[in-house]
Amino acid sequence: MSIRFDDRVAIVTGAGGGLGREYALELARRGAKVVVNDLGGSRDGTGHSDAALKVVEEIEAAGGTAMSNGGNVAEYDQMAEMVAKAKEAWGGVHILINNAGVLRDKSFAKMTPDDFKFVVDVHLIGSAFATKAVWDMMRDQNYGRILMTSSSTGLFGNFGQANYGAAKLGLAGLAKTLAIEGAKNNIKVNTIAPTAGTRMTEGLFPDEAFKAFSPDKVAPGAVFLVSEDAPTNVILGAGAGVFQTSYVTLTPGKLLKGDDLSADGVAANWAAITDRTGEIVPQMGAEQSMMIGRALQAG
Template identity: 50%
Template sequence: MAIRLENQVALVTGAGTGLGRAHALELAKHGATVIVNDIDSHSNESTQPTAAALVVAEIEATGGRAAVAYCDVSDETAVQEMVARIISDFGRVDILINNAGILRDKSFGKSNLADFRRVLEVHVMGSVNCSHAVWSQMLTQGYGRILMTTSASGIYGNFGQANYGTAKSAVVGLMNVLAIEGESKNIRVNALAPTAATQMTEDLLKTEDLVKLAPEHVSPGAVFMVSPQAPTKTILAAGAGVFATARMEESTGVFLPMENLSAEDVAENWDRISDMSSTVRTESAFEQTHRYIAKVDSGSDSRGALL
């Protein structure tokens, strides 16, 4: 199943180094025109090319097409202007990979809340700003692929990463809603949960593990998740050539009669309520609500019934 991205324009945020760079190179390999976004850290006196410019040069050297788009993704106005320039220059935006991110790791009790807000601004509002900026164009053209970058820290938690975990969980919520709202317009929205050796993780892992966790071993999964064949509303976990999907599930549930319902009733039925041996997958909040109401209306016995 060949993945062809010719005539598609892909915007990758935070693409000067690490995962973003690897994503950009992999997209170009499949024929996409790649817009390499990063913060412009270039001083006025420097004659050296920026990291983003080096990625563009690397793509062009292999016959690909690419351009730099400097922008802080947490700046809504700057993002809108960046996307407007891309559409003016290239006519469309087919793919957005929200990759830009920062780390400010510290145990919660020692956290600086200014750092906490900054992490949310970059990861969450950066993803919101970029997705919102391309959304109307994708609606108009009847096609779009958006990939959020989540993390195992957001899905499962990780010591010292309250700010990062909060942000990475939030973008899964954004994915869930945008996937529902974009489905009828052929806009598919997914999330990538990468485990990779980057500037953000190089001090946390052994050298031999860093080699296994090269970003290049994640990016093929990212490209599939923004391809015409992509699923939607799906989390792809990836690292060291290992790929898996992660999702939220519920236990099947127990109905407790509402007359005189008490906390003690919940406690007495906790083993059954929390039994995950059989689960249900829920496509939307309304679907969950309708499932609950249907069980009540069906007339459950007074002992509490599985939903």
């Protein structure tokens, strides 16, 4: 059964090129009306362009419906205005893909406070602002599909990307909480961690790898995660046509008492504390306390 988005309205941020462009084109091909948002800057966030307009022209030339938006995700008023225009034109917003991002890579020793703040503002605060702008509408219409964009850097770390990694892991945490809060109103919230050859990663990949990791090979995962029958609270890795899932797990741990309840005791019991036998994938933070409670009862 083909996934369709007829009568659905989607917003894709950072959709002037790369991954966002592919998401916007594929959603439009499948029937969605699409707001193509892009500030149009370079990968360090400077400059402007008419990239969003070109994507709209592509969509319309293929028979789809779209509008461009040049709003800055890091400015809440601009996100609220974008959502209001989409509602005025098409009656609502059903899908939001938070894709906009920038890079200012440096080792932490050489990174300025402004470099750190700017990247966090665009990725994390920008995604929160865009999501906040659609949240009440999605609750009122009892339907919403939201996708956050994390990264292997956020999930696992990478040299020279402290700012980017902090923002990207923050997005995974934001998605997990919103998946819980949105459940009663049929709002599903997921996270994608893409690996793709785009404007942001150009020069980081060898030429052949850049081609192999083309954005169109990530788009199927993103489109599925904002579909009617999507799961929720998933972290999906995607790159070069390979799709993976990542999990935050919790080991059963070890109850320490008496003399063992000390730094020395933690050191002495480290193997038991880190033993992954019986580990779980918590669906909410309270499960950590519940697991501790069971350990106390057993002890």
